[in-house]
Amino acid sequence: MLNILIVEDEENLGITLSEYLTSIGHQCHWAATGSQAKKIFNEQNPQLVLMDIGLPDISGLDLAKFLRNIRKDFVLLFLSALNDPEIKVQGFEIGAEDYITKPFALKELIIRLDRIMKTQSILDSWPEEIIHGPLKIWFKRFEVMDANNNLIPLSQKECAILELLYKHKNDAVTRDEIIEKIWGDDKFPSNRTVDNYIVRLRRWCETDEAKSIEIQSIRSIGYKLIIN
Amino acid sequence: MLNILIVEDEENLGITLSEYLTSIGHQCHWAATGSQAKKIFNEQNPQLVLMDIGLPDISGLDLAKFLRNIRKDFVLLFLSALNDPEIKVQGFEIGAEDYITKPFALKELIIRLDRIMKTQSILDSWPEEIIHGPLKIWFKRFEVMDANNNLIPLSQKECAILELLYKHKNDAVTRDEIIEKIWGDDKFPSNRTVDNYIVRLRRWCETDEAKSIEIQSIRSIGYKLIIN
DNA sequence: CACTTTTGTGACAATTAAATCATAAGGTCA
DNA sequence: TGACCTTATGATTTAATTGTCACAAAAGTG
Numbered sequence: 001m002l003n004i005l006i007v008e009d010e011e012n013l014g015i016t017l018s019e020y021l022t023s024i025g026h027q028c029h030w031a032a033t034g035s036q037a038k039k040i041f042n043e044q045n046p047q048l049v050l051m052d053i054g055l056p057d058i059s060g061l062d063l064a065k066f067l068r069n070i071r072k073d074f075v076l077l078f079l080s081a082l083n084d085p086e087i088k089v090q091g092f093e094i095g096a097e098d099y100i101t102k103p104f105a106l107k108e109l110i111i112r113l114d115r116i117m118k119t120q121s122i123l124d125s126w127p128e129e130i131i132h133g134p135l136k137i138w139f140k141r142f143e144v145m146d147a148n149n150n151l152i153p154l155s156q157k158e159c160a161i162l163e164l165l166y167k168h169k170n171d172a173v174t175r176d177e178i179i180e181k182i183w184g185d186d187k188f189p190s191n192r193t194v195d196n197y198i199v200r201l202r203r204w205c206e207t208d209e210a211k212s213i214e215i216q217s218i219r220s221i222g223y224k225l226i227i228n
Numbered sequence: 229m230l231n232i233l234i235v236e237d238e239e240n241l242g243i244t245l246s247e248y249l250t251s252i253g254h255q256c257h258w259a260a261t262g263s264q265a266k267k268i269f270n271e272q273n274p275q276l277v278l279m280d281i282g283l284p285d286i287s288g289l290d291l292a293k294f295l296r297n298i299r300k301d302f303v304l305l306f307l308s309a310l311n312d313p314e315i316k317v318q319g320f321e322i323g324a325e326d327y328i329t330k331p332f333a334l335k336e337l338i339i340r341l342d343r344i345m346k347t348q349s350i351l352d353s354w355p356e357e358i359i360h361g362p363l364k365i366w367f368k369r370f371e372v373m374d375a376n377n378n379l380i381p382l383s384q385k386e387c388a389i390l391e392l393l394y395k396h397k398n399d400a401v402t403r404d405e406i407i408e409k410i411w412g413d414d415k416f417p418s419n420r421t422v423d424n425y426i427v428r429l430r431r432w433c434e435t436d437e438a439k440s441i442e443i444q445s446i447r448s449i450g451y452k453l454i455i456n
Numbered sequence: 457c458a459c460t461t462t463t464g465t466g467a468c469a470a471t472t473a474a475a476t477c478a479t480a481a482g483g484t485c486a
Numbered sequence: 487t488g489a490c491c492t493t494a495t496g497a498t499t500t501a502a503t504t505g506t507c508a509c510a511a512a513a514g515t516g
Contacts, residue, residue: 083311085333092339099336101329105313108327111320119347140399142446155503156448193505195464202464219462219513383492421494423474447473447503 002026005046007037007063008079009055017050020106034058041067046074048113053080053087061087064094075116079104130166132227133212135205139163147208157182161197165215165225174222198223229353230254233274235265235291236307237283245278248334262286269295273368274302275353276341281308281315289315292322300412301388303348305340307332323412349395358394360455361440363433367391375436385410389425393443393453402450426451 004021008014009032018028029044031037034057041049049067053060064076078091081102091099098112130137136145142154144162154162160182165173178194179187198215205213214226232249236242237260246256257272259265262285269277277295281288292304306319309330319327325344328337358365364373370382372390382390388410393401403422411417426443433441442454 083329083331085331085336089333089335089339092336101311103311103313105317107317108313108320111317138399141452142400142449153446156446157504189505190507191463192465192507196466196505198463199465217463385493417493418495419474420476420496423476424494427475445474447501 002048003044003046004028004048004050005037005040005044006030006050007034007055007060008050008052009033010052013079016106017109032056034063037063038066041070045071048075048077050077050079050109053078053082053091061090061094064091064096068095077112077116079109126163133210134208135212137162137166144204146204150207152204158197158200161194162201162225165201165223169225169227172218172221172224176222178222230276231272231274232256232276232278233265233268233272234258234278235260235262235283235288236278236280237261238280241307244334245337260284262291265291266294269298273299276303276305278305278307278337281306281310281319289318289322292319292324296323296412299384299388300410301391303344305344307337352395354391361438362436363440365390365394367394372432374432378435380432386425386428389422390429390453393429393451397453397455400446400449400452404450406450 004026006014006017006021006028008017008030011032014030014032018030021028029040029046031040034055037051037055040046049064051060051064055063060078060080064078067074068076072095076094076096078096078099079102080087080091080099082088083101088099097116100109100112126139128138128140130139134145134147134149138144139159139162142156142159144152144154146152161178164178164181175191175194179189183189198217202215205211205215211226211228214228216224216226218224232254234242234245234249234256236245236258239260242258242260246258249256257268257274259268262283265279265283268274277292279288279292283291288306288308292306295302296304300323304322304324306324306327307330308315308319308327311329316327325348326340328340354367356366356368358367362373362375362377366372367387367390370384370387372380372382374380389406392406392409403419406422407415407417426445430443433439433443439454439456442456444452444454446452
């Protein structure tokens with residue numbers, strides 16, 4: 001999921017971290033020295049750097065500055081036994097996202113990482129308002145507006161299906177995919193059921209003569225939401 | 229700007245923090261003991277609690293649990309000389325937003341606070357008085373005014389739920405989100421409980437025929453507070 | 457053009473969530 | 487202690503989403 005560079009001269013910790021982060025699906029690279037770190041940084045372009053401050057050949061602070069100079073778009077996190085207030089502030093000033101004082105439990109790292117991830121990726125939600133021609137969609141409001149400016153509430157399923165089709169707009173979505181995604185694999189509504197939801201959605205988007213949004217059916221495959 | 233409770237038995241630090249935070253525009257209350265903290269917490273309803281762990285009469289961890297039990301909607305930040313990995317994890321598990329290891333520079337606190345403010349919308353301070361049509365809300369006073377000019381007190385939970393809905397106004401808020409945000413993930417009140425709070429809030433806003441504020445339910449999702 | 461398969465549709469039934477009401481548990485305070 | 491308030495829950499009613507069916511329409515097929 002993430003490409004992570006761990007800069008840590010203490011072999012034990014370096015390997016433990018690396019193994020753990022790998023086990024939860026990330027790709028890890030461990031460097032024990034500053035020069036190794038620079039090399040790996042250039043080769044791997046990591047998105048996240050976990051950096052010890054006490055390295056054998058260079059201070060982690062200086063190394064971080066050096067890396068930031070090469071490229072700015074990575075998240076930096078210091079791990080250090082140094083609990084000197086001044087150094088901590090310096091760490092943040094270089095642009096660290098956090099500074100973890102050793103000793104720490106793996107769990108603390110995870111918690112702090114999770115928090116960072118959450119704030120860095122607010123990219124997965126829809127824009128507030130989606131507009132196509134006279135038609136408007138507010139997924140978070142469970143509402144759409146038709147071509148006659150009527151505000152139409154969407155039920156949970158209607159909204160979920162519209163969202164699914166919209167996510168794959170202009171591409172076909174199979175009936176099975178719809179059933180799988182909306183109902184899960186433990187429920188098996190009839191194909192007629194899916195049709196019915198499509199009908200309801202069409203009643204809304206067909207108020208627009210110009211067909212800004214259109215749900216086409218693809219025989220024996222499924223449906224396709226077209227944006228014109 | 230923010231109402232802050234500082235729980236710190238070391239007088240020097242307590243006063244320094246308090247003075248500094250006051251100087252940048254916050255309202256601070258300093259408690260040197262757990263019992264003082266409880267008292268001030270109830271009187272002041274702080275949005276942010278800075279908590280030392282080593283207190284004379286109670287562990288900061290236990291105190292935090294106690295306060296969280298009263299009310300969930302405050303940001304918690306531990307300040308502690310204890311750098312025991314296990315305790316740090318416990319701190320996070322209680323729901324701390326951060327854990328600062330002493331000694332720390334004032335600047336570190338500011339940096340970490342700033343970061344928290346950016347992500348935590350709890351700290352978005354509402355205007356003193358919110359007016360929609362004849363209806364008025366004072367979150368900080370736990371009071372609302374209905375369309376007939378009756379001043380209605382809100383209980384802790386009523387106010388918290390109203391605030392949550394208001395924060396996401398016009399968007400749906402799921403039942404799970406309500407339960408999670410108001411009760412935390414260790415308590416599981418029945419769905420009826422949530423319903424009842426909604427009923428009470430509706431009793432208030434439905435005094436306004438014009439529906440300046442309206443709480444709509446979205447079946448199998450949750451609720452939506454609409455501003456007309 | 458028949459014939460088959462798939463899709464569309466409205467009516468209706470099933471299901472399940474929400475509203476309502478009564479009431480209890482727990483805290484607080486005089 | 488008893489009055490009072492907040493909070494929580496269970497039983498029952500109410501209502502809307504959701505699912506199905508029967509049949510019509512349309513689209514493929516040889």
